[in-house]
Amino acid sequence: MIAKSCNTKVLIATxxxxxxxxxxxxxxxxxxMPTETVYGLAANAxxxxxxxxxxxxxxxxxxxxLIVHISKMDMLDGLVSEVPDVARLLAKKFWPGPxxxxxxxxxxxxxxVTANMNTVAVRxxxxxxxxxxxxKAGLPLAAPSANISGRPxxxxxxxxxxxxxxxxxxxxxxxxxxxxxxxxxxxxxxxxHITLLRPGAVTVNMLKEVIPFVTIDKGVLEEIKENEQxxxxxxxxxxxxxxxxVIILNSSFEKFIDFIKKHxxxxxxxxxxxxxxxxxxxxxxxxxxxxxxxLQAKLLFSALRAIDRLNVSTxxxxxxxxxxxxxxxxxxxxxxxxxxxxxx
Ligand code: TXA
Ligand code: MG
Numbered sequence: 001m002i003a004k005s006c007n008t009k010v011l012i013a014t015x016x017x018x019x020x021x022x023x024x025x026x027x028x029x030x031x032x033m034p035t036e037t038v039y040g041l042a043a044n045a046x047x048x049x050x051x052x053x054x055x056x057x058x059x060x061x062x063x064x065x066l067i068v069h070i071s072k073m074d075m076l077d078g079l080v081s082e083v084p085d086v087a088r089l090l091a092k093k094f095w096p097g098p099x100x101x102x103x104x105x106x107x108x109x110x111x112x113v114t115a116n117m118n119t120v121a122v123r124x125x126x127x128x129x130x131x132x133x134x135x136k137a138g139l140p141l142a143a144p145s146a147n148i149s150g151r152p153x154x155x156x157x158x159x160x161x162x163x164x165x166x167x168x169x170x171x172x173x174x175x176x177x178x179x180x181x182x183x184x185x186x187x188x189x190x191x192x193h194i195t196l197l198r199p200g201a202v203t204v205n206m207l208k209e210v211i212p213f214v215t216i217d218k219g220v221l222e223e224i225k226e227n228e229q230x231x232x233x234x235x236x237x238x239x240x241x242x243x244x245x246v247i248i249l250n251s252s253f254e255k256f257i258d259f260i261k262k263h264x265x266x267x268x269x270x271x272x273x274x275x276x277x278x279x280x281x282x283x284x285x286x287x288x289x290x291x292x293x294x295l296q297a298k299l300l301f302s303a304l305r306a307i308d309r310l311n312v313s314t315x316x317x318x319x320x321x322x323x324x325x326x327x328x329x330x331x332x333x334x335x336x337x338x339x340x341x342x343x344x
Contacts, residue, residue: 022136034174038153040143065115071134096126129174152301180298197232199328242307251344271317
């Protein structure tokens with residue numbers, strides 16, 4: 001199937017435009033939607049054809065399942081066959097917000113959404129435009145991040161436009177996303193044990209305040225090899241790659257600068273924390289202050305997109321911390337770098 005070519009409208013998220021977008025969704029179309037994490041590419045989760053359009057617009061591998069977004073707890077019942085107590089506990093603490101939980105799916109959810117898995121990922125976002133859109137449409141919305149597969153996730157409407165122009169009818173512009181990284185994804189093992197499949201703004205320590213045992217899936221920190229099974233298929237497919245090769249330098253700032261100076265005649269660039277660019281003699285992008293992980297999270301994907309404008313063959317990036325939301329930043333950056341880290 002070929003994606004229908006159309007002019008993509010970027011619409012300020014007024015009530016009137018949300019109503020228009022809701023109508024498009026009810027007609028089986030796909031719409032760009034702001035959330036507090038990243039922008040999503042939304043379609044009616046119960047409409048197999050509409051969901052198929054998402055995969056085409058993104059060029060997404062068929063074996064990578066989608067997250068379904070809800071605007072009230074009642075909506076969960078139509079999507080899942082069972083709501084374990086542990087999910088209710090976590091929902092009470094973290095919903096609405098940047099947490100996605102994996103449930104046993106109900107028969108109503110088409111297999112296109114779940115990539116033939118018997119589970120479904122559900123998230124109750126807190127962004128008021130996302131909530132208003134789900135409410136107006138009266139539908140749970142399947143929505144992956146609104147980037148072309150393999151590109152950094154979009155954190156502004158203009159990122160979505162760059163990737164989706166001509167492929168979808170409309171994007172609701174709700175401004176820059178609050179967190180800038182995709183939601184935390186967890187698997188519910190049992191009443192006292194969960195597994196972190198993708199780190200996000202709901203951190204391991206925050207989860208441990210509610211559930212005693214939190215296992216970090218191997219795919220969070222390490223590369224999953226071609227022949228290995230991923231508990232979350234997306235871990236295998238996440239790339240976030242700019243056109244330049246990205247390499248992380250695990251070093252002090254002083255050693256980082258020495259390294260860059262030594263290689264500055266090699267068509268390289270640098271990805272550094274705010275203020276550090278003053279010491280550089282090569283093209284650069286910045287991604288927030290070194291001591292402000294929330295800002296780093298918010299700016300990471302914009303910075304990865306901006307690398308394409310530098311026209312350099314290799315970018316050397318500063319190493320983020322792995323604490324708190326830092327784990328999510330590290331998880332995304334290490335993928336953008338194809339797991340290439342040089343320790344100096
Ligand atoms: O913050 C977010 O989660 C954003 C916004 C739009 O809500 N969405 C998002 O979707 O990041 P996407 O499709 O880019 O990432 C969904 C992740 C993938 O890694 C996918 O493999 C995983 O969730 N996933 C979805 N359903 C799953 C399932 N049934 N079991 C395990 N992993 C699942
Ligand atoms: Mg994605």
